[in-house]
Each structure stands twice: as structure tokens, then as C-alpha cells.
Amino acid sequence: MYKLNKLTSDSLTSFTSLLKTKWNEIHNETDIFRYKIDDLKERIxxxxxxxxxxxxxxxxxxxPEEMTSICQPFDENKFNFNKVSSKEILFSLEGKDGDIHTVLVNxxxxxxxxxxxxxxVNKCLPQVVTPDSLKLVLQIMFQIEDGGVRIGFNxxxxxxxxxxxxxxxxxxxxxxxxENVTWQHFKGEMYTLDENSTVPAFCFKIQKDSCNQTLQQVWKVLEYFLKKSIAHNILFTKRGLxxxxxxxxxxxxxxRNTSGVKQLSAFNVAVLELSGWFPIYDEEDFNNVEAKDLEAELTKWKRDDFKTICEDIKSI
Structure with a gap:
């Protein structure tokens, strides 16, 4: 069990180094993965x-599990991460009050x-963002020096x-x-991509010395989404602005909300796709898809009420 605040005290046990070392060991020396990741074809x-x-x-x-409500309760009878093999665990972080934060291979x-x-993980929480989990992710992100690390939430x-x-x-x-777009200032440390964008979004610039203050603003927005049953995707990155x-x-x-079982078609629009990174599952699609096709798919998930959302958020 590692303490998060000690992971950067020694370069040999930094978060990123630990992640990569353990991941490679499991990938190369076990049959835990359902398939190997070697030399994936890439295209820009x-x-x-x-x-x-x-x-x-x-x-x-x-x-994937069938889900219909944004705040659907946790069901211990369905698959959850307490049921995975111990061989899938990269490492665990010790939290407060007996919390265990586990990092697993996917x-x-x-x-x-x-x-x-x-x-x-031991508290069996549903897939609903929480203030404590946001703090944990930000604590990790601030300690990571590698700008190639991103953390996402669907x-x-x-x-x-x-x-x-x-x-x-x-x-x-x-x-x-x-990470290359031009954001428009909204209020405080909050920026927007407006309704003219392929998919509108909010961006929070979170500085280490004022993290808690900005995080309160973040939570008000996410709490609003939860109350209004607005599905959302979140990306944490150190690149941009x-x-x-x-x-x-x-x-x-x-x-826009999805419902039912997630289907793996040419691509599903979740946090990576919204960020501009498209995992593709069919070689013909990979070779022939064009920017207009990607943008058409992204636009399917664009909400019609972004202006109303902005007005509501300004008042909270």
C-alpha cells in the first residue's frame, strides 16, 4: 500500500514510473489482458x-453493463472492481478514514x-462523480510531471x-x-466552448495554490448536472491555456444521454472521442473515415440547451 504523498519522493517510485513498470510486467509476463497492445496503427x-x-x-x-439512470445505485450482484483478480491490481493508495484507492490495469x-x-473502491460507490474523488484525481495530476498523462471520467x-x-x-x-482549442472566458477560472462548437464544453483552470476554491466551482456545476440528469464526460489534462x-x-x-447497453460500433463518443482521440475497431473505417464523419458523429451528442445550461450555471 502506497501513500500518495510519498510517490514523488523518489523518482524510482513516482506515480507514472510505477504505473508503467507494473503495467508492462503484467502485460508482458501474464495472460491477464484479453489481448496484447503492440504497435497499434495510428492516423492523424x-x-x-x-x-x-x-x-x-x-x-x-x-x-458493458446496461444502465438507464445517471444516478443508478450500485448493484453488488453485477460486475464491479472488487471482483477482479488480484493480478489486475497495479498498486493501491492509502486514503483517509480507511479508504483504499486502487489502480487496476484495464x-x-x-x-x-x-x-x-x-x-x-472498498465503499462500493456507483459511477457518480464525488468531491472526494475529484480531489484525489487532482492530487495525482499535480504530482505527475509527465504531460502525456490524462485522466478521464464517463x-x-x-x-x-x-x-x-x-x-x-x-x-x-x-x-x-x-488541448489546442481557443476557450472563451466565462467567469472566475471557468471557460467555455460555446454552442457554435462541435460539442460545447466547460474548462476549469485549476491552480495548485487555489485548488480548493476552484474545485468548489467545479462541484457546483457537476452537482447541477446530476440534479438535472445531464450526462457528462470529464478530462483532466496539464496541456492547454x-x-x-x-x-x-x-x-x-x-x-445527450445514452441508455441501455453500450454498443461498440465504429466509435462511441465518450471522453476520448470528445477530446479528439478516436479508438477505431474496424480497419475499413480506420482507413476511410474523414474529419466530417467524425464531426457528424460528435454532433449527434451535442445538447440543444447549452445556452440554458450556461444561464443556469451563471446563477449558481
Whole structure:
């Protein structure tokens, strides 16, 4: 069990180094993964959309859970991360009040080092964002020096696959399209991509020395989404709006709700796709898809009431 505040005290046991070392050991020396991640084909479209071909993920991954409500209760009888093999555990972090934050390999990875952060895994929380889990993710992000690390969250009805609180950990050195956009100031440390964008979004510029204050603003917005049953996807990145080591950018997209079982078609629009990173499962799609096709798919999930959402958020 590691203490989070000691992970950066020794470069040999930094969060990213520990993640990569343990992930490679499990990937190379065991049969835990449902398929191997080696030399995925990649393609950049129009200088901004990043495609990766990963056909095994469609055919070999675990069947996603059926979910219909954004605050659907946890069900211990369904698959959850307390049921995984101990061999899937990369490491665990010790939290307050007996909390255990577990980092697992994703056995059906999108890319190399794709892992899952399960905050307070022992508490059996549903896939609903919480203030404590946001604080945990930000604590990790502020300690990570590698700008290629991103952490993502998909809400229920926002293409989450498992109803047990978890965030996705990714390592990718390429800059994502969302990290290059021009944001418009909204209020405080909050910025927007307005309704003229392919999919409107909010961005919070979170500085280390004022993290708690900005996080209160973040939580008010997410709490509003939960009360209004607005599905959402969240990305944490250190790239964008002028990169600084003491700043983390939290991007959140309110989006149209999905329901039922997640289907793996050419691509599902979750946090990565909204960021400009498209895992593709069919080689013909990978070779032939164009930017207009990607943007048409993204637009399907664009809400019609973004102006109303902005007005509501200004008043809270």
C-alpha cells in the first residue's frame, strides 16, 4: 500500500514510473489482458483528430453493463472492481478514514498503459462523480510531471461501462485536439466552448495554490448536472491555456444521454472521442473515415440547451 504523498519522493517510485513498470510486467509476463497492445496503427486526420486501430477491443472486451439512470445505485450482484483478480491490481493508495484507492490495469485496453483508478473502491460507490474523488484525481495530476498523462471520467448515460466509481488513466504523448482549442472566458477560472462548437464544453483552470476554491466551482456545476440528469464526460489534462506545472485543466462536456447497453460500433463518443482521440475497431473505417464523419458523429451528442445550461450555471 502506497501513500500518495510519498510517490514523488523518489523518482524510482513516482506515480507514472510505477504505473508503467507494473503495467508492462503484467502485460508482458501474464495472460491477464484479453489481448496484447503492440504497435497499434495510428492516423492523424486534418492535423487534429488522432485515430488508433484496435479491433480486438470490440471482439474481446467484457460486455458493458446496461444502465438507464445517471444516478443508478450500485448493484453488488453485477460486475464491479472488487471482483477482479488480484493480478489486475497495479498498486493501491492509502486514503483517509480507511479508504483504499486502487489502480487496476484495464484488461481490455484502448492503448498502452490504459488503466483504471478506482477511488474508495472498498465503499462500493456507483459511477457518480464525488468531491472526494475529484480531489484525489487532482492530487495525482499535480504530482505527475509527465504531460502525456490524462485522466478521464464517463458518467452513467455518458458511455460508462461499469457502475462502480472509476476514472480512466491514459498515457499519450500526442497533443489532443481539445488541448489546442481557443476557450472563451466565462467567469472566475471557468471557460467555455460555446454552442457554435462541435460539442460545447466547460474548462476549469485549476491552480495548485487555489485548488480548493476552484474545485468548489467545479462541484457546483457537476452537482447541477446530476440534479438535472445531464450526462457528462470529464478530462483532466496539464496541456492547454498556457501549460504550467502548477495548473491542471478540467474539461467537462454536458452531452445527450445514452441508455441501455453500450454498443461498440465504429466509435462511441465518450471522453476520448470528445477530446479528439478516436479508438477505431474496424480497419475499413480506420482507413476511410474523414474529419466530417467524425464531426457528424460528435454532433449527434451535442445538447440543444447549452445556452440554458450556461444561464443556469451563471446563477449558481
Amino acid at each position: 486526420i486534418d492535423g487534429k483528430y488522432f485515430l488508433q486501430l484496435n479491433p480486438d477491443r470490440r471482439s474481446k472486451r467484457r460486455t 484488461v481490455s485496453p484502448i492503448s498502452r498503459y490504459h488503466s483504471l483508478l478506482c477511488p474508495s 458518467s452513467i448515460c455518458g458511455f460508462a461501462s461499469v457502475n462502480h466509481l472509476h476514472y480512466h488513466l491514459f498515457v499519450e504523448e500526442k497533443t489532443l485536439q481539445i 498556457g501549460e504550467r506545472d502548477d495548473v491542471v485543466y478540467l474539461i467537462v462536456w454536458p452531452r
